[in-house]
Amino acid sequence: MKTKLYKSARYLPFGDSALIVEFGDVISLEINRKVVALNEAILKAKIQEVEELVPTYRSLLVRYNPLKTTYEQLVFCIKDVEKRLRKSQIKVKGKKIIIPVVYGEEYGPDLTYVAQYHNLTEEQVIKLHSEKEYKVYMIGFVAGFPYLGEVVDDIATPRLETPRLKVPAGSVGIAEKQTGIYPCEAPGGWRIIGRTPLKLFNPMQQPPALLKPGDTVKFKPISEKEFKIVEDAILKRIYSLSPRDKSK
């Protein structure tokens, strides 16, 4: 497995009010776990000068108050947190969410392509996509869009050559080894294989996004009929996200 985890994290300036702690330069679970762990450790350490943390695939952005600290002081402070983290076992406590998905047909117009690309049946693609647990590596692109990884090589598929102008909200896509979910209608080039009735982003809720880096996601194939039932339950606010909930 290609893991380009740096020997020691790189600390890089990001303008006058932020810095970046970079752990590597590839997409890998090992690197992302370090990012998420440092994110939690800094939150726990309650460093006063820190205003906001943004975990991404391979680095953590730390937004700070430049009136309260210098760059050097803050780097020193975070390195200390990072050092203590290295000694202890990294425990990332994220939640586990089951995402119900209708695969194929108008819900997943690229399912056929993905299957043909890999010489598989559509059922095999669905099985391979839904039997694995994925980690949320980061949220980006549009509000609430989770970058999940990583799908098995057997279904990893390149993006569309020409992105679609409109991908419907809830669409589940594949781009190389990543899989992701469109929280709202947006342009996009990911291969769309299905759709979930779950709402991934709601600015009127706290927190506004269903997922955050470090969470675990598993997809569950459902029928079109079940899609409508879940959609209706969400509207009536009686849908439960708990993975142990077998009520549906």
Place this chain on the structure above:
Amino acid sequence: MKVFQVLKPGLFTTVQDLGRYGYLKYGVPISGAMDTFSLVTSNLLVANHPNDACLEITFIGPELQALTRTQIAITGGVVPAKINGRSVPMWQTLEAQEGDLISFGKIESGYRAYLSIRGGIDTPLVLGSRSTYVRGNFGGMNGKQLKTGDIIEGLDVPLLKIGFLMPEKLVPQFTGRFKVNVILGPQDDMFTEDGINTFLSNPYKVTLEADRMGYRLEGPVIEHKAKADIVSDALLPGAVQVPKSGKPIIIMQDAQTTGGYPKIAVAISHDVSLLGQAKPNDMIEFSKITTQQAHEKIREYYEFLDNLSRMLIKNP
């Protein structure tokens, strides 16, 4: 309290405050005023909190009818403004009576003007801010730019007995040439020395692709060492991305929160606010400063902002 009815919305008028902080990790951009200095000043001129919501006017201003007696201030890029057809000055407290018509022409210098209302515009707080994020369809007036017929609500506070005036020497001038200080990095090591020199020693022109998300710039190609893409990481306003074309893109308030192009440098906060007044065909020159120098500048700037309300001239 209903303060204005929108008779004409203008080109692109939105409700903005100082932005939505703390939600970048959920992919929510900061949004907020593009020119924060003008927004803050506009608020101070009607004795509001600096973070109160104002109208951000882009290039062509709106036409508003006052539904009650109110006090307002207009700041930012130079824009001809009239109350009932009579020209009124910018950068000072103005009073409008019920039924008065407030109209704007085209902005003559800079690109954005700010209209504050005594008490602040009252739209629902979404994730702690009233700023409109049009692409996400939330904040401000239901996530949208102003449209004809909209009613702008204000918080009901007592009107001021005495108005304020910004001292003329403190009024910023927007000439269409911007000198922007940057701190190199976080990915300056992906560019050749020539590439960095090119970036720092040539003016770059703002293209037509310039909006609240960011500005694509035109100018000499900035040379990468090898690759021109990275595994995506976080973005903040002021970041200067350089894609494969070698032509830089400056990230502004409504940009997405992550991106896959290397960032050669990031503009300092004060200069991001200045850039809020840049329009297509304006020229930008970048200069490198150290983080320490930037922190001295930011301290001076905040001290200045802290004292600004005391520097305003009382204007009975």
